[in-house]
Amino acid sequence: xxxxxxxxxxxxxxxxxxxxxxxxxxxxxxxxxxxxxxxxxxxxxxxxxxxxxxxxxxxxxxxxxxxxxxxxxxxxxxxxxxxxxxxxxxxxxxxxxxxxxxxxxxxxxxxxxxxxxxxxxxxxxxxxxxxxxxxxxxxxxxxxxxxxxxxxxxxxxxxxxxxxxxxxxxxxxxxxxxxxxxxxxxxxxxxxxxxxxxxxxxxxxxxxxxxxxxxxxxxxxxxxxxxxxxxxxxxxxxxxxxxxxxxxxxxxxxxxxxxxxxxxxxxxxxxxxxxxxxxxxxxxxxxxxxxxxxxxxxxxxxxxxxxxxxxxxxxxxxxxxxxxxxxxxxxxxxxxxxxxxxxxxxxxxxxxxxxxxxxxxxxxxxxxxxxxxxxxxxxxxxxxxxxxxxxxxxxxxxxxxxxx
Ligand SMILES: Cc1ncc(COP(=O)(O)O)c(C=O)c1O
Numbered sequence: 001x002x003x004x005x006x007x008x009x010x011x012x013x014x015x016x017x018x019x020x021x022x023x024x025x026x027x028x029x030x031x032x033x034x035x036x037x038x039x040x041x042x043x044x045x046x047x048x049x050x051x052x053x054x055x056x057x058x059x060x061x062x063x064x065x066x067x068x069x070x071x072x073x074x075x076x077x078x079x080x081x082x083x084x085x086x087x088x089x090x091x092x093x094x095x096x097x098x099x100x101x102x103x104x105x106x107x108x109x110x111x112x113x114x115x116x117x118x119x120x121x122x123x124x125x126x127x128x129x130x131x132x133x134x135x136x137x138x139x140x141x142x143x144x145x146x147x148x149x150x151x152x153x154x155x156x157x158x159x160x161x162x163x164x165x166x167x168x169x170x171x172x173x174x175x176x177x178x179x180x181x182x183x184x185x186x187x188x189x190x191x192x193x194x195x196x197x198x199x200x201x202x203x204x205x206x207x208x209x210x211x212x213x214x215x216x217x218x219x220x221x222x223x224x225x226x227x228x229x230x231x232x233x234x235x236x237x238x239x240x241x242x243x244x245x246x247x248x249x250x251x252x253x254x255x256x257x258x259x260x261x262x263x264x265x266x267x268x269x270x271x272x273x274x275x276x277x278x279x280x281x282x283x284x285x286x287x288x289x290x291x292x293x294x295x296x297x298x299x300x301x302x303x304x305x306x307x308x309x310x311x312x313x314x315x316x317x318x319x320x321x322x323x324x325x326x327x328x329x330x331x332x333x334x335x336x337x338x339x340x341x342x343x344x345x346x347x348x349x350x351x352x353x354x355x356x357x358x359x360x361x362x363x364x365x366x367x368x369x370x371x372x373x374x375x376x377x378x379x380x381x382x383x384x385x386x387x388x389x390x391x392x393x394x395x396x397x398x399x400x401x402x403x404x
Contacts (some may be wrong), residue, residue, distance in 0.1 A: 011163040012361070016232040026356055033060020036379050036386045038365060047390035048365045049376045054198075054343075057257035058302055059379035062140035065298050069104045072294040080180050080285060091266075093299045098239040101252055101268035106288025110229035110255030111144025114192075117225045117251040118148045119282055120273055121190040124223065124250075126277035132189035135166070136222070138174040140200030140370070143192065143227055143253075152192050154200075174203060177212030178224045184216035190223040191216065192252070196240035198230035198302035198377075201370030202338050202345025212243035223250040223273070229265075233257040234303045234380055236311040236341035239252050260302075262287070262295035308380050316341050319376070326391070335372070342382070358400050364393035 005013075008029050015025075017328070032039040036059050038046045051057065058065055064284050079085055092104035105116050118135070125132040137143075137152040144150065150159060151166035159165060172179045174197060184191060191213055197203040205213075226242040226249035233254060238244050242252065252268040265287075269277070302308050323344055327334040336347040349354070352368040359366045369375045376392075378387070 035059040046218050046365050049378045049390050050365050050367045051379045053192045053257040054377040055259050057380050068294050068298040072394050074293055076391050077291045083086040085290050088288045091293045091296045099268050102271050103269045103274045105267040107265040107284050108263050108286050108379050109265045111146045111149045111163050113253035113255050114143045114149040114266045115146050116267040120251050121223050124273050124276045125189050133168040134188050135169045136183050136191045138170050138193050139171050140174055140197055142199030146338045177208045181210045181216050184220050184222050186220050188222040192225040194227045196231035199369050201373040210247050226252045229253050229255040234309040237344050259292055259295040260299040264292035264296050291295055312380050315387050316386050319344050322391040342378050344376040348372045358397035362393045362397040364390050
């Protein structure tokens, strides 16, 4: 008797043997994408409401991105930061225009961007001859898995196996402005916060909390790090959510959407902090190479001149309205809907794990975060019709889950 092993089973078996098992993967293998659609190894089609956790910001197989990176590959991919190339300055100039932060340090991921921000803050205080070590971070924060970024990430599950982490980090509740003001002192180097907490369950900071950050910084001289890795670069319908909240960061971390699928991270730096940084203070071999910068330029051009940010504002209404309708339709299952732009969390009355396979069975990709939250981070160029179709599918998926 012969048994046939599918291509997918082969993929699984090879990984099980040779890939370090740090991810509990959903048993599905995507082989192709087109816009908001993904296709698996069996040829089935899905609407992608996750976009690779906010990375495929222009959807899959975007012709402009494909053309730009293919062209770049035939010219020059990488030369290192020992030399100039024309593209880093162009990306930095565009980011400065969007953010008001005059300078950029390029790296390769969100965690690296956060790491750079933490180091730049320490360097600022060191240069001023007043070394401050302490960071204030928020409960339900997520900033990445490297040691510095993990030190300001609140989730015990991620932290415990790797302790001791940076000792000088205090966490405050994300909805208690008075507690924040009380925690920040003349010893605080910086406050770090996501203007919309992503992994923590899609929790936008309140205006009152943002005002408390500004007040605490003004009172103590502490710097502010805005982590816009997940919520930045148009996802809220504005370039950055810190600006919408009236926050005035000294450094900003970026990643995910910037390369539209090509790995790139960035730390945006104010002139005040930039003045304290010297040659050799920080660096990375790959950071801001020609390939990554070409992808970022393509993304930023689409975002602004290509109307993608306007699209977010438009389609945001579909998500807001339809998700609130879903909450009324499934009151025993849905506790709360939170979000804005194209970052949404549907908080359930129970663990959200079962929504992922239910979504797959109904042709829609979503993700569970913070135990009970179904997170949606669709491509920024999803159309209203696609959004409606995807939410119809999510509705059907929720309908199969039964009451809590
Ligand atoms: C707000 C925030 N900061 C940092 C990171 C870390 O980014 P990366 O996974 O690219 O290292 C993430 C990733 O989810 C994030 O959401």
